Amino acid sequence: MQPYAHVGALLRDWRVSRHLSQMDLALDAGVSTRHLSFVETGKSQPSPALLARLSDALEIPLREQNALLIAAGFAPKYSRINLMDDEIAPVRQAIECILRQQEPYPAFVIDRYWDILMANDAAGRLFAHLRSGGAKHGNILHQVFDPTDMRPFLLNWEDVASDLLQHLQSDIAGSPHDARAKALLAEIMSYPDVPKEWQRRKPGATPLPLLTTHFDDNGSPLAFFSTISTFGTPRDITLAEIRIECLFPVDDTTAQKCHALAH
Template sequence: MTLPSPSPTPAGMLLREWRTARRLSQLALALDAGLSPRHLSCIETGKAQPSRGMLARLADALDMPLRERNALLVAAGYAPSYPETALGTPALAQIRRAIEFTLAQQEPYPAFLLDRHWDVLAANDAAQRVNRFVMHGRASAHANMLRQFFDPADLRPAVANWEEVAGELIRHLHNAVAAAPSDAKARALLEEVLAYPEVPPRWRSREPGAAASPLLTTVLRRDGHELRFFSTITTFGTPRDVTLDELHIECCFPVDDATARLCRQLAQEDAEAPAA
């Protein structure tokens, strides 16, 4: 009697999905993780049960985020390894102070704290001043940076080089979706922003290997004034918590003296304004 072939386990299916997303063959991933291609094939098809250590080696080779590593462990029947601590809890008080210090130090230039879906979790006063200035005193309707840039009723009309900036944001979002195949929220966000008016149809397809701009300048414009910024991204090194793994701080720096002067002017006007 022929025994039925084992069905792929949830962990095996996840590994194959991630390997495909990373464009790796079984041989390439096996070599990177230090196991035989046959053993990897058995894990993917459900013929072999991987140990926690083996899953950790495969996750390292696939460069999986901590949230996805937890999902892989759970799919294999193990407890997750990495906690997910709310940013407002006492355990992360020092991290919050570091974030607040970084945002404050960036004054009078904008800085934002964002999560992996580009939700703006915090921003310094400069970010709010610049937004109010270019949006004629209106507040943004969105707490998500991608929605702000793509919504014609939000920040988008103030971005003089919108197609260049939005195209780079779409490239990053496509890469995020490809890098985390199980991230339904990122995939839904991609579909949402692509549905906004006058988004070029070519942006619906990812361009694998497309080179990133070495220095992308965002140009904001209002009534003959221009603000030109480039950004740097700060992340937390070797995080052991899912929350920290998914946070980054974006700091905007003036490209020219005119932008620096206008930012200082806006800060001075804000300081001199009578209290409400």
């Protein structure tokens, strides 16, 4: 084994997953093909600056960029803060403002693994109204796929479930070394009556540009479409990975129901 074989193997895996040749990547990163080959085989140690250029060319997420730096023997560059930390109080206040402004319609803050980090009161009211006790899980994917959670209340379950699964599979394809995302996929696929063909990502398949979710409200349908907001140029792993999902009513019946629940 060459001394820097581990980071070289990681870079090679990323390059292959992006369907790039060594020459393509070398041109994109402004490095010679010979030097890139030496880095991938472990004969040469990449500098932090070179890792940054290669990461940009390969569009590697911040979390995995830290892993590359550690594998090369350097300290991680990007922090991972908690949303409750005082140092990002202004950011948290901005998120809370978005959640409040979304009332009386639901809104969630979710992380890379679809865990709900924050939610407005409207989200709790809606789920408590549809299912006694509210949602069972604190994870959107588990809520949708678990037949003892919100799944029975989704009138278009197959559309919603398959679309969310495509999002997860796209995340895994973009970060092939993310073991937690792969474990989440295995957990979701273990639920009953999930089509086995959903296990494999369809080449070229992309999530729908706009997904409408239809809930069963005691025989009366409620319909919402979603918008997702992200931070533009974050330099922190947590902020880079969180998404703010806001649900908007599709029709007057749904809007009136949300207002009635609020009062």
